[in-house]
Amino acid sequence: MPVCCAACSGKAVLKRPKTGDALCRECFFHVFETEIHHTILDANLFTAGETVAIGASGGKDSTVLAYVLKLLNDKYDYGLKLILLSVDEGITGYRDDSLTTVKRNQKQYDLPLKIVSYEELYGWTMDAIVKEIGLKNNCTFCGVFRRQALDRGAVLVEADKIVTGHNADDIAETVLMNVLRGDIARLRRCTSITTGNEGYLPRCKPLKYTYEKEIVMYAYFKKLDYFSTECIYSPNAYRGYARAFLKDLEAIRSSSIIDIIHSGESLSIKKDVKMPTQMTCLQCGYISSNKVCKACVLLEGLNKGLPKLGIGKGLKARQKLVAAGMTLTNTESQSTSTESTAVLNTDKQSLEF
Ligand code: SF4
Numbered sequence: 001m002p003v004c005c006a007a008c009s010g011k012a013v014l015k016r017p018k019t020g021d022a023l024c025r026e027c028f029f030h031v032f033e034t035e036i037h038h039t040i041l042d043a044n045l046f047t048a049g050e051t052v053a054i055g056a057s058g059g060k061d062s063t064v065l066a067y068v069l070k071l072l073n074d075k076y077d078y079g080l081k082l083i084l085l086s087v088d089e090g091i092t093g094y095r096d097d098s099l100t101t102v103k104r105n106q107k108q109y110d111l112p113l114k115i116v117s118y119e120e121l122y123g124w125t126m127d128a129i130v131k132e133i134g135l136k137n138n139c140t141f142c143g144v145f146r147r148q149a150l151d152r153g154a155v156l157v158e159a160d161k162i163v164t165g166h167n168a169d170d171i172a173e174t175v176l177m178n179v180l181r182g183d184i185a186r187l188r189r190c191t192s193i194t195t196g197n198e199g200y201l202p203r204c205k206p207l208k209y210t211y212e213k214e215i216v217m218y219a220y221f222k223k224l225d226y227f228s229t230e231c232i233y234s235p236n237a238y239r240g241y242a243r244a245f246l247k248d249l250e251a252i253r254s255s256s257i258i259d260i261i262h263s264g265e266s267l268s269i270k271k272d273v274k275m276p277t278q279m280t281c282l283q284c285g286y287i288s289s290n291k292v293c294k295a296c297v298l299l300e301g302l303n304k305g306l307p308k309l310g311i312g313k314g315l316k317a318r319q320k321l322v323a324a325g326m327t328l329t330n331t332e333s334q335s336t337s338t339e340s341t342a343v344l345n346t347d348k349q350s351l352e353f
């Protein structure tokens, strides 16, 4: 006997991962999109007239985000100007292929597209960086550069906000990792749906409560065009363990993901949670939480042939730097040292908060 849809009594074709409800395709689309719409409304993410840059990698999350945002913008008349914004890290055989997908999405969704590359912004591709530093700290460089590249791209297209495709699983994983590392400060702010509110370019995560399995299901049933290959330089074993642990928990109890996010949120409602103060980097002029931004510290190390300088292993490197007659001013030196510690503590790839 066919299973009936819990919402319309038609024929169910799937079991919803988040709730276990049997649903037909149309009712699944409806609840999936409506939940994201309510997340946007509840958190007051947008104001009519804003230009919103969608961080688009060609992967499932950002592809679904772009598709659903466009759909909701039209359906509920948000009044937003949407732009796809992609970062080309310069990873042969990975990013070049995923950008081809984004270019197809641009046509399919009829949205403008801006691509910024590490090569043009920093003079380095990730292929070249990996040749220099190997496969251990590559994601630290890539995550820091990507974060700033998105900011720089958003400034170029005059965006008011950036939205990213971080989903509920990503956020729950980050909560778990911060618990495992005992990083209370990050733990208390990693569940925020918007960061950088106090600065000129806030970042939002409209898929914050959307399960990864449902994103895959939605993309599958909607036949969306996305790229699913893993980065060839992806070594992040620690996040991998947190991810595997989370999937085991989800298999036992599907609400685990949302429960973990709520646990993180309950810590963040205390009034004394400090978000990093935003300022402008003295060297490059872009958003930073220190006098010299992480991107500039890392880039300086790379350009001086001392790539470890920026990742907290720099005492000897710093001595070499001074011996080589290269100078850091007192302020730069202090900032660099603070930044180095910060970078060391944040090896979380692109899921950095
Ligand atoms: Fe960059 Fe992600 Fe690849 Fe690491 S795994 S090198 S952060 S694209």
Ligand code: ZN
Binding pocket: 281, 282, 283, 284, 285, 286, 288, 292, 293, 294, 295, 296
């Ligand atoms: Zn800078």
